[in-house]
Amino acid sequence: MIRRYKFILISLVGYLLLALFSPERLGASAELLVGFFTEMLQVLPPVFVLTAMISVWVPNEVITKHFGSSSSWKGIVLSFAVGSLSAGPIYAAFPAAAILLAKGARVQNVVIIISSWAVIKLPMLITEAAFLGTRFAVVRYLLTVPMICIIAYAMERSVKLPIEAKEDQAIARILSDLPGKNCRACGYSSCHSFAQAVVQQEKAITDCRLL
Amino acid sequence: MVQTLILYGAAALLLLLSFRKDRKKTVMSLKGAKTMGISTVPEIVGLLGIVSLVLTILPPEAIRSALGNESSTLSTLIGAAIGTVTIIPAFIAFPLSKQLIASGAHLMAVAAFITTLTMVGFATMPLEISHFGRRFTILRNLYSFIAAILIALLMGVIL
Numbered sequence: 052m053i054r055r056y057k058f059i060l061i062s063l064v065g066y067l068l069l070a071l072f073s074p075e076r077l078g079a080s081a082e083l084l085v086g087f088f089t090e091m092l093q094v095l096p097p098v099f100v101l102t103a104m105i106s107v108w109v110p111n112e113v114i115t116k117h118f119g120s121s122s123s124w125k126g127i128v129l130s131f132a133v134g135s136l137s138a139g140p141i142y143a144a145f146p147a148a149a150i151l152l153a154k155g156a157r158v159q160n161v162v163i164i165i166s167s168w169a170v171i172k173l174p175m176l177i178t179e180a181a182f183l184g185t186r187f188a189v190v191r192y193l194l195t196v197p198m199i200c201i202i203a204y205a206m207e208r209s210v211k212l213p214i215e216a217k218e219d220q221a222i223a224r225i226l227s228d229l230p231g232k233n234c235r236a237c238g239y240s241s242c243h244s245f246a247q248a249v250v251q252q253e254k255a256i257t258d259c260r261l262l
Numbered sequence: 263m264v265q266t267l268i269l270y271g272a273a274a275l276l277l278l279l280s281f282r283k284d285r286k287k288t289v290m291s292l293k294g295a296k297t298m299g300i301s302t303v304p305e306i307v308g309l310l311g312i313v314s315l316v317l318t319i320l321p322p323e324a325i326r327s328a329l330g331n332e333s334s335t336l337s338t339l340i341g342a343a344i345g346t347v348t349i350i351p352a353f354i355a356f357p358l359s360k361q362l363i364a365s366g367a368h369l370m371a372v373a374a375f376i377t378t379l380t381m382v383g384f385a386t387m388p389l390e391i392s393h394f395g396r397r398f399t400i401l402r403n404l405y406s407f408i409a410a411i412l413i414a415l416l417m418g419v420i421l
Contacts, residue, residue: 055301055304055305056304056308057308058304058305058307058308058309058311058312058388059304059307059308059311060308061308061311061312062308062311062312062314062315063311065311065312065315066311066315069315069318069319076318076319079318080314080315080317080318083313083314083317083318084310084311084314086354087310087313087314088307088310091306091307091310093265093266093269094266094269095299095303095306096270096273096295096299097269097270097272097273098269099295099298099299100273100276100277100291100292100295101269101272101273101276102294102295102298103291103292103293103294103295103298104276104277104280104291106291106294107287107290107291107294108280108287108291138265138266138268138269139269140349141380141381141383141386142302142306142309142383142386142389145302145386145389145390145393145394146298146302146393148393148394149393149394152394158398162402165402166381166406169380169381170377170380170381174265178356179356179376181356182356182357182359182360183356183359183360183363183372186421187369187373187417187421190417190420190421191373191376191377191413191417194413194416194417195377195413198409198412198413199409201409202402202405202406202409205401205405206398206401206402206405209401210397210398210401224301224392224393228300228301252290255290255293255294255297256297256301257293257296257297
């Protein structure tokens with residue numbers, strides 16, 4: 052529980068120190084913060100809803116077919132499309148990409164989605180061209196696309212996540228969010244088996260009685 | 263703005279369709295979305311708080327002087343490094359980059375700065391680790407950092 056809030060605590064302490072030693076800078080900081088929060092609100096809620104709907108509605112086989120190990124260049128093109136058509140900063144890509152990985156997408160395509168989500172955006176290209184010149188922006192984009200492919204290929208070679216490992220990881224993540232009292236109120240014999248049920252989507256984490 | 267509308271519109275439309283087809287599954291989706299929110303939003307808010315704080319203490323002027331270095335290779339490395347450790351929203355990053363070039367920063371350094379700014383993130387690493395694990399996160403950020411420098415060097419050759 053505390054782990055989840057540690058960054059908030061750290062930043063609160065930071066702001067307290069700022070208020071004590073340099074209160075005139077609080078205004079600038081608040082302005083930045085408002086900008087970040089607006090960006091977050093514009094993107095995160097619908098991305099969460101869409102991701103959760105993918106996880107409930109789209110069968111694993113479909114993901115495996117289009118993004119899995121047998122998806123060749125089509126999977127690559129599709130991943131670029133998903134990433135560049137999505138909106139928002141890179142941290143919004145993580146939950147969506149993680150769901151695809153858990154549902155059988157290959158590492159290479161997940162990396163393409165994350166990278167192109169962060170970098171390849173039409174509105175951003177237009178803004179960049181407006182400020183830095185069309186030539187600069189276009190050349191940078193043309194170089195970035197093949198680089199992303201190379202990064203993705205390298206990641207595919209160096210990160211091998213067997214299905215079990217992925218599931219263990221997901222279970223561990225859910226376990227860390229549970230109270231860990233093994234109270235059995237949810238109907239499972241332990242928090243671990245409840246977490247397993249959440250990973251297999253038989254239960255939602257909110258079904259935990261103590262949470 | 264348009265993107266936000268499309269995103270919210272798409273989510274609302276699909277929710278409506280989903281609700282018409284299967285109520286239970288729709289409720290499950292919403293529960294899932296709520297769980298995702300509960301488990302990631304506090305971390306994101308905290309990280310953004312820290313980033314805003316750092317950007318307040320380390321204003322754009324400091325970045326500008328760091329990128330105006332004599333050596334273009336050194337500036338490129340510094341640009342990539344600064345882009346790595348900061349998250350700057352695009353609405354600040356592009357005008358800032360323009361100023362950087364106008365005040366004598368190297369094109370390559372600015373290219374490296376913009377590329378790492380978006381693709382590599384120190385600040386978002388804890389979030390990435392909680393979704394993909396340590397090895398994936400470190401390698402992806404490392405490869406992207408190297409790629410950003412290569413992109414910058416190639417831009418120096420082309421432009």
